[in-house]
Amino acid sequence: MKRFLGILVFVVMVLSVFAGPNHLVIFHMNDTHGHVWGTEDGGGFARAATLINQAREEVAKEGGAVLFLHAGDVNTGIPESDQLDAVPDFLALHYMGLDAMSLGNHEFDKPFEVLEKQYEVAQFPFLGANFVNEKRGGPVFEPYIIKDYGDFSVGIIGLVTEQTKVLEPIYLGENTIVDAEETLNMYLPIVQEKADVVIVLAHLGYHADGGRPNLSVEFTTSDELAENVSGVDIIIDGHSHTLLETPVVINNVIVAQAGDNAENIGRIDLWIDDGRIVDWRGEVIPLTSDIPEDPFIKMFTDAFYQLGSEALNEVVGVTKVYLDGERAHVRSDETNLSNLIADGMIWKTGADVALMNGGGIRASIEAGEITYRDILTVLPFGNTLYVLELTGKDIMDVLNYAATIPDGQGAKLHVAGLTAEIKGGKATNVKINGKPIDLNKTYKVVTNNYVAAGGDGYTMLAGKPGYDTYFRDADSLREYIAHLGTIEDYTSQERLIELDQVK
Ligand SMILES: [Zn+2]
Incomplete structure (x- = not known):
């Protein structure tokens, strides 16, 4: 009986171990x-x-x-x-x-x-x-x-x-x-x-x-x-x-x-x-x-x-022309490369307007094959595309600030989806997709996360409603170039036309 009890106690102990959590x-x-x-x-x-x-x-x-x-x-x-x-x-x-x-x-x-x-x-x-x-x-x-x-x-x-x-x-x-x-x-x-x-x-x-x-x-x-x-x-x-x-x-x-x-x-x-x-x-x-x-x-x-x-050496596209991202150029004028970058930002996000800072463009691309490494050299910061919801009035604030930036600054503005005339430190005759800007309308505006946070003096953008797409800017450009395939030529036409200066 004692022995039986001993076994019983042992069995219960074993069971309780296995029945634990x-x-x-x-x-x-x-x-x-x-x-x-x-x-x-x-x-x-x-x-x-x-x-x-x-x-x-x-x-x-x-x-x-x-x-x-x-x-x-x-x-x-x-x-x-x-x-x-x-x-x-x-x-x-x-x-x-x-x-x-x-x-x-x-x-x-x-x-x-x-x-x-x-x-x-x-x-x-x-x-x-x-x-x-x-x-x-x-x-x-x-x-x-x-x-x-x-x-x-x-x-x-x-x-x-x-x-x-x-x-x-x-x-x-x-x-x-x-x-x-x-x-x-x-x-x-x-x-x-x-x-x-x-x-x-x-x-x-x-x-x-x-x-x-x-x-x-x-x-x-x-x-x-x-x-x-x-x-x-x-x-x-x-x-x-x-x-x-x-x-x-x-x-x-x-x-x-x-x-x-x-x-x-x-x-x-x-x-x-x-x-x-x-x-x-x-x-x-x-x-x-x-x-x-x-x-x-x-x-x-x-x-x-x-x-x-x-694989970074893999060719993503071809350009027949030199794409100009020279520091002095993209900080004072719009170039074919800055237009290409801004157009690609719209292509990727479906925004109405793109805003890109000249200081974010760090190199040119020579005519010939374009590798992903080339693109990462142009846009090396790993910035992401940031979509903002801005009213026409907000956009005017951005353009009027951009109109005051002297040549040579990283804050130099490059755009897509928008044209304006710059005169006497003010933006006039602003059109979005060919139509006069509506100050009360809300537009979808893409920029990079740096500018969206108020970088390069664009402090009026900080805190505006929007979201980070987490698309790297370089990846977006790479996809846009792959989408274009061969770039025969690309426009360097000014979108922010500087009426004060004889170019
Ligand atoms: Zn996610």
């Missing part, structure tokens, strides 16, 4: 934007891989599991990655064992075939419940996945920002993005039925602290989603590049986002008992230089870097 470690990254490679100062996927693999070993001992998620915007930001269509990034995430990503708006920077190729390389789900085909109806990729860990299961629903319709309209084709909150409410009952823990992997953006972009499209942010929807345990977010050092709890929903550019990785530890989260903690871990780089990830991504760097 299950440990799930969630790692999350977002908005890595081509930053697969770290530097001496830290960052990069190889360092993230080290932390994830360490955690996998640790939790395996206690019977726990690791879930690794990416909240979108793998694409666009580092020339070597952009050149290779972010294949190094997707392949690295594949070998790091990524469980799923949500689609980011920058996944639509290139033709849809590129995204399909990336999907083949990645071999992990691209979640986007609200990314739907208008003709067929229904989601283009998977709306959600269920991860079954035996004792518990996790449902992950992907959502992409509705802003994509305005930010990346070119390659959406017959696909579109529908309301994130409505879509989530549609899928939630299905996923709740199948899973104990519900995670929304959202590329929506966090704006509980303000800074909500002003856009001509209705969109949902992650904090609004947490506020309005019930039945979600965790929102892992991206898009606003927000570094939440510890997750924020809104309406009992854990909301997390881990900055950008693979500088950090988010970690959330969950303890799940009987299908419920009984305890949790969360943090964002900086990928500091003292974290060793995973040798395998580093080895093959380094090889890709070499390849990408060679």
Whole structure:
């Protein structure tokens, strides 16, 4: 009897160990934007891989599991990655064992075939419940996945920002993005039925602290989603590049986002008992230089870097004429290159007017083949295109400031979509797309993020409604040149006609 009791006690003890809460470690990254490679100062996927693999070993001992998620915007930001269509990034995430990503708006920077190729390389789900085909109806990729860990299961629903319709309209084709909150409410009952823990992997953006972009499209942010929807345990977010050092709890929903550019990785530890989260903690871990780089990830991504760097020599177009970006010229006159750059900004964003500062143009392009390296030499700052909503009156303020800038200044204004006469330090006879400017009308105006923030004296623009497209100016120019193919000639016709000066 004593012996039997002893065995019984032992069995109960063993059972209680196994019946204890299950440990799930969630790692999350977002908005890595081509930053697969770290530097001496830290960052990069190889360092993230080290932390994830360490955690996998640790939790395996206690019977726990690791879930690794990416909240979108793998694409666009580092020339070597952009050149290779972010294949190094997707392949690295594949070998790091990524469980799923949500689609980011920058996944639509290139033709849809590129995204399909990336999907083949990645071999992990691209979640986007609200990314739907208008003709067929229904989601283009998977709306959600269920991860079954035996004792518990996790449902992950992907959502992409509705802003994509305005930010990346070119390659959406017959696909579109529908309301994130409505879509989530549609899928939630299905996923709740199948899973104990519900995670929304959202590329929506966090704006509980303000800074909500002003856009001509209705969109949902992650904090609004947490506020309005019930039945979600965790929102892992991206898009606003927000570094939440510890997750924020809104309406009992854990909301997390881990900055950008693979500088950090988010970690959330969950303890799940009987299908419920009984305890949790969360943090964002900086990928500091003292974290060793995973040798395998580093080895093959380094090889890709070499390849990408060679690819910068790839020819993107041809010009029959010299494209003038000489410092002295672009700081006093409009040139064929400054007109080309401004026209390309309109082509890329569909804005009414483009504003470009002469100081942002750093080199000329010789007649002959144009490489991406040439374009990066012209626009080396990695500025992004920024779209502002300006009234005609706001635009007049900009032009009247531009009219006072002496020759030789970086603030020299270059434009597209607009013509004006400059006389006596004032702009007159202003026309937008050939029609006289309407002072009360709101126009869509594209400039770079530097000028939009008030750089080069354009302080009247700081704080105006608008949004960052996160398109690099050089990439936009590269695409425009590729679109033109061969440049036979390009106009150097003045658009801001200086009547005071005899040219
Ligand atoms: Zn984004």
